[in-house]
Amino acid sequence: MDRAGTIPMIGKLNHVAIAVPDLDAAVQTYRDVLGAAVSKPLPLPEHGVVTVFVTLPNAKIELLHPLGADSPIAGYLARNPSGGIHHVCYEVEDIRAARDRLAAEGARVLGGGEPSTGAHGKPVLFLHPKDFHGALIELEEV
Numbered sequence: 001m002d003r004a005g006t007i008p009m010i011g012k013l014n015h016v017a018i019a020v021p022d023l024d025a026a027v028q029t030y031r032d033v034l035g036a037a038v039s040k041p042l043p044l045p046e047h048g049v050v051t052v053f054v055t056l057p058n059a060k061i062e063l064l065h066p067l068g069a070d071s072p073i074a075g076y077l078a079r080n081p082s083g084g085i086h087h088v089c090y091e092v093e094d095i096r097a098a099r100d101r102l103a104a105e106g107a108r109v110l111g112g113g114e115p116s117t118g119a120h121g122k123p124v125l126f127l128h129p130k131d132f133h134g135a136l137i138e139l140e141e142v
């Protein structure tokens with residue numbers, strides 16, 4: 001096996017995403033109970049979600065709510081009806097280089113491996129949770 005692990009690939013934690021069944025309630029909790037800065041809801045029809053970003057000093061929290069009939073988070077919320085942590089997002093400098101290196105290591109890149117445009121207008125990819133100890137990972141090029 002190539003010793004790719006000795007060369008840094010992922011950088012900062014960009015965000016932790018939490019799937020929520022009630023977006024208004026989640027916004028209220030983060031804004032009014034926790035006192036955090038909360039964005040307006042941003043519908044992303046191509047991803048089947050509405051997102052709200054909570055800005056913390058060192059990272060963001062992404063509140064995710066299903067949008068449309070076949071939202072990719074509908075199944076998650078069916079299994080976790082009160083919501084839960086859905087994915088973590090790490091920053092990478094070159095998303096295609098990261099993808100190629102991960103694929104060479106045998107990791108599964110979801111969605112055919114071509115980056116799509118994420119909630120910040122930047123290229124993103126998702127990695128199979130079974131290859132990463134049960135956590136769905138999003139990579140975002142920054």
Ligand code: CO
Nearest residue numbers: 017062089138
């Ligand atoms: Co995300």
